Amino acid sequence: MSAANKGDAGCAIVTGAAGGIGLAAARQLASQGFSVFLVDRDEAGLQTALESVKAGGANATSCVADVTSTEQVNAAVKAAAEWGRINALVNVAGGSGPKRVRDIEGIDDTDWDFVIDLNLKSVFLFCRAVVPHMRAQRYGRIVNTSSSYSRGRKGPVTTQGTRLAYAAAKAGIIGFGAQLSKDLADCGITVNTVVPALTLGEPGSRIRSRFENLPDAARNAVLSELPMGRPAEAYEVAAAIGFLASESASHVSGIALPVDGAL
Ligand SMILES: NC(=O)c1ccc[n+]([C@@H]2O[C@H](COP(=O)([O-])OP(=O)(O)OC[C@H]3O[C@@H](n4cnc5c(N)ncnc54)[C@H](O)[C@@H]3O)[C@@H](O)[C@H]2O)c1
Numbered sequence: 203m204s205a206a207n208k209g210d211a212g213c214a215i216v217t218g219a220a221g222g223i224g225l226a227a228a229r230q231l232a233s234q235g236f237s238v239f240l241v242d243r244d245e246a247g248l249q250t251a252l253e254s255v256k257a258g259g260a261n262a263t264s265c266v267a268d269v270t271s272t273e274q275v276n277a278a279v280k281a282a283a284e285w286g287r288i289n290a291l292v293n294v295a296g297g298s299g300p301k302r303v304r305d306i307e308g309i310d311d312t313d314w315d316f317v318i319d320l321n322l323k324s325v326f327l328f329c330r331a332v333v334p335h336m337r338a339q340r341y342g343r344i345v346n347t348s349s350s351y352s353r354g355r356k357g358p359v360t361t362q363g364t365r366l367a368y369a370a371a372k373a374g375i376i377g378f379g380a381q382l383s384k385d386l387a388d389c390g391i392t393v394n395t396v397v398p399a400l401t402l403g404e405p406g407s408r409i410r411s412r413f414e415n416l417p418d419a420a421r422n423a424v425l426s427e428l429p430m431g432r433p434a435e436a437y438e439v440a441a442a443i444g445f446l447a448s449e450s451a452s453h454v455s456g457i458a459l460p461v462d463g464a465l
Contacts, residue, residue, distance in 0.1 A: 210235060211231075211236040211289060212287045213238075213239055213288050213290075214239065214291070214292060215241060215278070215291045215328070216228045217242070217269050217292070218241075218295030218296065219241060219242050219251055219264070220251045221407045222404070222407045222408060222436055223294050223398065223439050224240075225403065226439065226440035227294055228251065228255050229255055229258065229440065230437065231290065231292070231444060232258060232260030232261075233258070236447075237262065237285070239262070239263055239265065239286070240252055240255065240264040241266075242266065245266045248266060249264070251264070252264040265278045265282070269324035269328065270319040272327055275324070275331055276331050279328070283335050287335075288335045288342070289342065289343060290345070290447040291342070291344045292443055293325045293329075294443075295320065296347060297368075297408070298367070299316050299320070299363035300363055301363055301364055302362070303359070303364050304358065309364055317367035317368050318367055320371075321368065321372060329344060332344070336386075340389060340390040341390045342391035342392070343447045346378070347398070348398075349368070349369075349398060351365065351368055352369055352372035353373075358420070360423075361416070383455040392452070394451075394454060394458075396446070396461050398439045399434065400433040401433060401435070401438075402433050402434070407436075428463060429463055430463035432463070434463060442461045
């Protein structure tokens with residue numbers, strides 16, 4: 203089945219699906235014929251997201267869960283497996299935390315653990331929970347979300363929070379995917395990573411709001427770093443996720459695909 207075809211593509215779990223890239227990914231996968239299992243800790247946002255995905259005619263359901271909790275992740279995957287055959291897992295939930303801090307001396311253990319757990323441990327937890335299902339059916343597509351910040355960025359903290367921990371976690375996701383893809387290569391399971399740069403979700407979404415509320419000089423400085431002169435829209439990242447989650451991407455595994463407008 204091509205990435206654009208509709209049909210019964212099985213169940214796709216999408217984390218961080220209440221807004222931004224996760225919501226765009228849920229919409230993209232629905233358009234490819236997946237039944238979409240939306241996961242987020244934001245109950246109200248998740249309900250709105252679910253309604254918008256279903257409004258397009260998709261089969262979709264939702265599950266409130268904290269992606270850093272082993273118990274909640276395992277329960278979410280169990281519920282998804284009872285709902286449909288898990289053919290795809292798309293880990294999008296993440297972020298750099300609420301505390302905007304640049305210097306290492308300002309990062310306490312709690313800040314560090316928060317960002318590492320949210321971005322990296324969550325990916326490990328979800329992959330560990332879905333792999334037995336994918337192994338049993340000898341088929342699966344896993345797509346994780348890194349960031350151009352995995353290579354570091356010069357200058358002041360802008361739309362980011364605890365940037366150092368965030369860069370470490372997002373680089374960790376690339377290494378995690380490289381290894382897991384090799385471990386699962388003979389099981390019919392692919393593991394890939396998308397590496398976006400600045401990406402704006404729907405109006406009112408977190409990063410769009412942070413970006414739009416930057417002082418003009420700071421916003422222009424960010425734009426001047428972007429070769430295309432603009433951030434990505436969330437649907438542009440979702441299109442790459444959709445390809446990697448599709449049956450068509452059967453011989454693509456272990457890659458970290460930049461979706462960054464030539465950054
Ligand atoms: N937007 C960007 O500029 C950008 C760039 C590169 C990478 N990324 C990465 O892409 C992903 C999505 O980014 P976004 O901008 O769409 O973010 P977002 O903040 O709009 O969405 C993240 C979602 O994750 C959910 N979430 C946060 N903590 C959670 C938890 N503990 N359990 C369950 N859900 C939780 C939030 O409620 C939210 O709905 C993140 O991993 C982010 O690091 C984003």
